[in-house]
Amino acid sequence: DAGITQSPRHKVTETGTPVTLRCHQTENHRYMYWYRQDPGHGLRLIHYSYGVKDTDKGEVSDGYSVSRSKTEDFLLTLESATSSQTSVYFCAIRITEGNSPLHFGNGTRLTVT
Amino acid sequence: GEDVEQSLFLSVREGDSSVINCTYTDSSSTYLYWYKQEPGAGLQLLTYIFSNMDMKQDQRLTVLLNKKDKHLSLRIADTQTGDSAIYFCAEGGDTGRRALTFGSGTRLQVQP
Numbered sequence: 186d187a188g189i190t191q192s193p194r195h196k197v198t199e200t201g202t203p204v205t206l207r208c209h210q211t212e213n214h215r216y217m218y219w220y221r222q223d224p225g226h227g228l229r230l231i232h233y234s235y236g237v238k239d240t241d242k243g244e245v246s247d248g249y250s251v252s253r254s255k256t257e258d259f260l261l262t263l264e265s266a267t268s269s270q271t272s273v274y275f276c277a278i279r280i281t282e283g284n285s286p287l288h289f290g291n292g293t294r295l296t297v298t
Numbered sequence: 299g300e301d302v303e304q305s306l307f308l309s310v311r312e313g314d315s316s317v318i319n320c321t322y323t324d325s326s327s328t329y330l331y332w333y334k335q336e337p338g339a340g341l342q343l344l345t346y347i348f349s350n351m352d353m354k355q356d357q358r359l360t361v362l363l364n365k366k367d368k369h370l371s372l373r374i375a376d377t378q379t380g381d382s383a384i385y386f387c388a389e390g391g392d393t394g395r396r397a398l399t400f401g402s403g404t405r406l407q408v409q410p
Contacts, residue, residue, distance in 0.1 A: 218397050220400075225306075225402055226402055227302075227386060227400040227401050227402040227403050228341075228386070228400040229400075230397045230399075233397050243397065275340060275341070277341075286329075286331055286343045286346055286398075287343075287397070287398055288343065289333075289340040289341040289342075290340055291339060291340045292339075292340050
C-alpha cells in the first residue's frame with residue numbers, strides 16, 4: 186500500500202461548475218502525477234509535480250489546473266467542468282528518486298452532466 | 299512524442315497461456331512496465347524490465363523484450379479466471395521527473 190488516498194471517490198457535477206479533486210499521500214514522496222483514464226485511450230497525463238509549488242503540464246492539461254502547497258497533497262481543479270471531462274481520474278506517486286514504477290490511488294469517477 | 303500501442307482484447311481458456319503484446323516508439327526508454335487493472339480499481343504494478351534485459355520471469359509471468367523491434371510481451375502461464383482484467387504496458391525514462399506513457403490497455407477475458 187503506497188498510502189495514497191483520492192477524494193472524492195465519485196462525483197457528479199453540472200457543466201460549468203468548478204470541481205477540485207484531492208490526492209493525499211502519507212509518506213512525503215516528492216513526485217506526484219494526475220492521469221485520466223478513458224476507453225480506448227488508456228491513461229493520459231494531465232499534470233505532474235516535482236515538489237511543493239513545482240508543477241508541470243502533461244499531454245492533456247487544457248481545462249485543468251493543479252496546486253501543491255504541501256508535500257502530501259496534490260489538488261486537481263477543473264475551473265469550469267465540461268462533459269468531455271467526464272472520466273476516471275487517477276493520482277500516482279513515485280516512491281524512489283530516479284527510475285522507479287508509479288504507484289496509483291484507487292481513482293475518482295467524475296461525471297459532468 | 300512517445301507512443302505505446304497494444305491490442306484491445308484477448309480471450310483465452312482457463313489453463314492456457316496468455317500472451318499480451320505491446321510496441322513502443324521511444325528508444326530511450328530505460329524501463330518498461332506491466333500494470334493490471336481489475337474492475338473499479340486502480341492500477342497494480344505487475345512487473346517491470348530494464349531495457350538491457352531480454353527476459354524476466356516472475357512465477358507465472360514472463361516478460362520478453364525485443365529492444366531492436368521495440369516490442370514487449372507479457373506471458374501469463376496457466377491463466378486463471380482471476381487473471382481477467384485490463385493489462386497496461388507503460389514506458390518510462392531514467393529521470394524521476396518523467397512520467398510514464400501508457401498504452402490503451404488489453405482486456406483479457408478468461409473463459410472457464
